[in-house]
Amino acid sequence: MTTGIIRVLTSDDPGQVDGHGRLLAERLGLRTVSRCIPGQPRGIHDDASERSAGPKIVELARALERDGADTLIISCAADPALAATRAAVAVPVIGAGTAAAGVALGLGTRIGVIGIRDEVPPAVAALLGPHYAGHRRPEGVHSTVDLAAPHGPAAVLAAAGELVAAGADALVLACTGLTTLGIAPRLERELGVPAVDAVLAAGLLALRPR
Template sequence: MLGHDALLPRMERAVARAEQDGAVATLLLCTGHFPAVRSARPLLHAEPLVQGAVAAIVADAPVGLVCPHPGQVDDVVRRWSALPLGTVTAAGADPYAMTASFVGIVRVLTSDDPAVVEDHGRLLRRRYGFPVESRCILDQPNGIHDDATHSAAEPKTVALARELERDGADTVVISCAADPALDAVRTAVDVPVVGAGSAAAGLALSLGRRVGVLGIRDETPQAIAHPLGAHLVASGRPRGVHSTVHLRTPEGTHATEEAAARLVEAGADCLVLACTGFTSIGIRPALERRLGVPVVDAVLAAGLVATYRRDG
């Protein structure tokens, strides 16, 4: 849950995207009260529209309202009681509450685009069939791509894992091949925690003996390098790629294919994709077809381990 101050810049960016895509007006589908949201074209707010329609339909008859949090009941009743209606009552019913346990996905790439935040979770749900809830840490739009961003992500990862456990997660997946704060998260929560990097390394050792690692940094993440040990025979980074953002371009895809081919030429009989950004661009099947060696996707590896932990 985010407060108004955190939501406002995200809302303004979403409105700007809608206007850039040709919208002549934007409807804000939230009945909350926000500071003025900047827009170049008409911006319609849901609550005044709904209030006008309800007043026209029911006149002075009683009105019952449902709001998404019990703490909002008094404010909702106050706002609606200012209208020429009958008695106004309200009740809280959280639409976001999870009714069953789920796998919590920690994304270390900050985004206000739900498609980006949820892409790893959708893949795991489709592949393994378990319910998921994906959430991203704040203030890291370029994810983890150097020591500074890795260090910055660690306390945020711990906090988000605690939040997911509190909300019902029975397993937490850190969807980053660097496994930021993995040991700290395992200490902080009482549910199984799976790191995508160490899960990928373990799976690679069951598929090959000479492992090549493809990442977005010049060095291999320790979460992968340490368990591979002497079986790590080559590593590399796509040319021109320094963050997950660079992967989401045609140039990034081409550079990834070329870098993977160089690892196989260096003797690798199995590849590990040491950045979960490779999952987001869906490149694993194409690499396997082109190179003829198994390619381990870190997110899928983490999902496989999560399935085992949940069944246990």
């Protein structure tokens, strides 16, 4: 059992490339192999970079399947190319965003979403349907770099607090930069609702007994 982790950015730093896989190994005991799409050192950050990434994600998925991965994770909360990738390979393909939304639906009924763009990831909102309870971009946060800045954690906590005050009974952390920040336990402790990390949610679904 090997889970292939598709990183939707380009890096030759193994520590960065393996970051999500290492977390899933440590926290869930998953055996993983991580690879990057080529030619996108800034990852996916707008519509054009998302379009350009799509065929590369599909190609990388095919390669990971050929090399023996029995489950694939597209490790980005925007779920880029999820449908196309599912159509291209025979193994299960899990998108981090929809995985987090699905897990959150099992834990609450009014789901708030925290992300770093102005808009909620469309696939996440579509999955939550009538259970979608709103989206917040933390103030002053426009990229994963901002999350790691001194003001990042407090801004995330404030945004999450607004969603809970407005009635959210579970949260989706819809950016894997929030995974790197490791802020979910603090949100759960201080706000008293489940805060579902997208990478860990994807790993949980990959762990599903079969």
